[in-house]
Amino acid sequence: MDVDNHENDDGVTLVLGLAETEPFYEKKKKLLKDMGFDLEGSVCIRSSSTPDQLKDVLDVLLRRARIVNFNEVELYFGGDIINLGNRISPRNELEALHSILEVIDKSLSGEKYTMKSIQQRLRDEIVERIDKVGKEFSEVTKIVGDSSCDKEKCLLDWAVNNGVETKLDIAYVEGAGRGAIAKEDLEVGDIALEIPVSFIICEDVLYESDMFPIFEKIDGISEETMLLLWSMKEKHNISSKFKLYFDTLPEKFDTGLRFGINALMALDGTLLLEEIVQAKEHLRAQYDELFPALSDHNPDVFPPELYTLEQFLWACELWYSNSMKVIFSDGKLRTCLIPIAGFLNHSICPHIMHYGRIDATTNSLKFPLSRPCHSGEQCFLSYGNFSSSHLLTFYGFLPQGDNPYDVIPLDIDGAQDEDPEVGPAPSEWSSHMVRGTWLSKNHEIFHYGLPRPLLDHLRRARNSALQSSTLTRELLETDLDVLRDLSSTFEAMLENLGDKKLDNGERTSWDVKLATEFKNLQRRIVSSILTSCNTGCELLESELGKYTV
Numbered sequence: 230m231d232v233d234n235h236e237n238d239d240g241v242t243l244v245l246g247l248a249e250t251e252p253f254y255e256k257k258k259k260l261l262k263d264m265g266f267d268l269e270g271s272v273c274i275r276s277s278s279t280p281d282q283l284k285d286v287l288d289v290l291l292r293r294a295r296i297v298n299f300n301e302v303e304l305y306f307g308g309d310i311i312n313l314g315n316r317i318s319p320r321n322e323l324e325a326l327h328s329i330l331e332v333i334d335k336s337l338s339g340e341k342y343t344m345k346s347i348q349q350r351l352r353d354e355i356v357e358r359i360d361k362v363g364k365e366f367s368e369v370t371k372i373v374g375d376s377s378c379d380k381e382k383c384l385l386d387w388a389v390n391n392g393v394e395t396k397l398d399i400a401y402v403e404g405a406g407r408g409a410i411a412k413e414d415l416e417v418g419d420i421a422l423e424i425p426v427s428f429i430i431c432e433d434v435l436y437e438s439d440m441f442p443i444f445e446k447i448d449g450i451s452e453e454t455m456l457l458l459w460s461m462k463e464k465h466n467i468s469s470k471f472k473l474y475f476d477t478l479p480e481k482f483d484t485g486l487r488f489g490i491n492a493l494m495a496l497d498g499t500l501l502l503e504e505i506v507q508a509k510e511h512l513r514a515q516y517d518e519l520f521p522a523l524s525d526h527n528p529d530v531f532p533p534e535l536y537t538l539e540q541f542l543w544a545c546e547l548w549y550s551n552s553m554k555v556i557f558s559d560g561k562l563r564t565c566l567i568p569i570a571g572f573l574n575h576s577i578c579p580h581i582m583h584y585g586r587i588d589a590t591t592n593s594l595k596f597p598l599s600r601p602c603h604s605g606e607q608c609f610l611s612y613g614n615f616s617s618s619h620l621l622t623f624y625g626f627l628p629q630g631d632n633p634y635d636v637i638p639l640d641i642d643g644a645q646d647e648d649p650e651v652g653p654a655p656s657e658w659s660s661h662m663v664r665g666t667w668l669s670k671n672h673e674i675f676h677y678g679l680p681r682p683l684l685d686h687l688r689r690a691r692n693s694a695l696q697s698s699t700l701t702r703e704l705l706e707t708d709l710d711v712l713r714d715l716s717s718t719f720e721a722m723l724e725n726l727g728d729k730k731l732d733n734g735e736r737t738s739w740d741v742k743l744a745t746e747f748k749n750l751q752r753r754i755v756s757s758i759l760t761s762c763n764t765g766c767e768l769l770e771s772e773l774g775k776y777t778v
């Protein structure tokens with residue numbers, strides 16, 4: 230994103246441009262053009278602006294900022310004028326508001342500007358909007374009062390004595406193990422947690438380990454695998470520097486990688502079944518490649534009783550569900566375990582979104598707030614823009630609320646009519662997908678709550694293209710064909726998923742419970758698409774009826 234601003238006699242021009250280096254630049258450029266925005270993206274604020282005019286300016290900037298901050302999924306599903314008038318996703322809305330804040334803060338920072346009060350009002354309005362997004366999507370946390378947090382408190386005390394600064398406490402929360410709770414009201418920009426580099430577990434621990442000379446002789450072994458093997462032994466090392474951290478780790482992680490046969494059977498009809506089976510096979514193959522050979526040749530360094538398949542799986546789950554990728558001051562991206570930060574749970578509307586880079590001036594990792602968190606509330610992190618199937622497989626939970634990244638990929642080739650020399654046009658996509666149509670705000674004729682790239686692709690395949698929203702008989706008939714085809718695809722998918730299963734409560738094991746919940750979510754998504762197709766067909770038939778009378 231290009232951020233710029235200029236002052237003139239009358240006021241300030243805020244610039245929220247689209248940088249050419251932006252991911253999906255061509256697609257965003259086209260979308261901005263379709264929405265009637267110029268590429269440069271400058272908006273003038275006059276010193277005489279009334280509060281209503283300021284809100285209008287913000288609305289325009291926000292519609293623009295939503296596009297600039299789109300990620301791939303949001304761009305695929307969000308790109309039409311009705312959807313853009315609304316929040317696309319909590320992540321996109323928070324990023325968009327923050328990018329405007331950045332423009333405004335930049336214009337406030339110069340001493341020479343004379344419009345500080347107007348700019349301050351804009352800032353206040355944005356912070357209020359950020360808070361509103363949080364309130365709309367926030368998750369209610371119930372603290373489980375009767376669970377002891379002694380080990381966590383020991384770790385916290387040790388951390389604070391070693392330079393960690395925290396405004397978070399640790400408590401057991403319902404449905405998610407431990408969580409981080411704000412000790413005081415935290416505002417946008419406040420640092421909830423700051424961890425010195427010396428406190429972070431990363432590749433450096435390997436160089437001091439007796440495993441390192443052995444690792445050096447193994448061709449192609451990755452840093453992640455070395456760390457994984459290191460952690461399997463270190464958790465038993467009573468004189469480990471990180472003993473208090475290892476003491477707080479669960480004996481057992483309940484992720485999709487540990488799903489038993491009944492849970493796998495409950496996933497029948499979903500793509501996740503194959504994904505989990507493959508992931509399990511991959512880990513088994515990885516283990517077999519290393520063991521028993523490593524233990525046979527170096528029993529003192531890799532004692533066989535510590536390097537069982539079960540322990541290997543534990544370490545994989547630890548690193549999948551608790552590690553973070555961090556860019557260090559030397560520019561290198563390292564996979565790390567970060568004590569204390571590892572207690573932060575994930576939310577689709579997180580408080581902390583930007584945390585992956587070491588601050589070179591303080592040599593620490595900071596976790597700043599992107600939205601306010603009140604005293605006593607659980608402070609959530611963003612683990613990334615993951616689908617529920619990914620979160621279930623590698624983290625073992627399904628997030629609360631509507632996950633915008635829960636997409637079902639479709640097995641149809643995109644951009645068939647592309648020019649081989651130039652590639653697909655900026656508006657075209659090489660693959661297609663669907664998601665719950667309740668997430669779309671546009672259910673009108675020619676939209677039906679379905680993604681525009683998919684509809685356009687299917688129209689093109691029938692040699693028809695929607696150039697304008699004028700109703701012609703040909704366009705209506707093409708859309709009717711498209712929707713009927715889609716409808717039969719999704720009817721088959723729904724049938725494959727079988728009937729909705731009810732949870733048998735206490736008697737159901739954790740994995741079958743999760744699998745059932747996941748399948749019910751898939752069913753809900755597919756049903757919503759079917760309903761939208763059928764409603765769309767009715768709309769089209771009613772319009773076509775007007776041609777026959």
Ligand SMILES: C[S@@+](CC[C@H](N)C(=O)[O-])C[C@H]1O[C@@H](n2cnc3c(N)ncnc32)[C@H](O)[C@@H]1O
Pocket residue numbers: 404405406407408550551570571572573574575576623624625626627628629
């Ligand atoms: C980095 S740890 C967070 C701390 C964890 N709750 C604990 O007690 O150790 C990641 C794990 O927390 C749990 N978790 C994170 N976010 C969650 C959420 N929104 N709902 C339920 N469980 C969650 C999952 O078990 C996940 O594998």
